[in-house]
Amino acid sequence: MQDDSNDVYYSAASIWEIAIKSSLRRKDFRVDLTQLLATLPEMGLVELPVTAAHAAGVTRLPSIHRDPFDRLLIAQSIVEPLTLLTNDALLDRYRVGARVV
DSSP states (O other): OOOTTSOOEEEHHHHHHHHHHHHTTOTTOOOOHHHHHHHHHHTTOEEEOOOHHHHHHGGGSOTTOOOHHHHHHHHHHHHTTOOEEESOGGGGGGOSSEEEO
């Protein structure tokens, strides 16, 4: 991420998940979505839309993780190919596409 020659992406799926959690008004989850959407491009991050190929890629994944957003993120990382940086150690069990940080 610190190498300026790399493109760094954020997934539309992540924004969707954040929007859902924000709309539930959970006290343990406070994100200003408007500010986030303005800040990501300012930081040089590029939006990665969800495509039909990404959605179809979920069908080829083993049933390691049940969260549909995480499964979509893994599928995106495989289809593109990109490395998904995550703090979810369970995603490392896919052995492709994810790096736990």
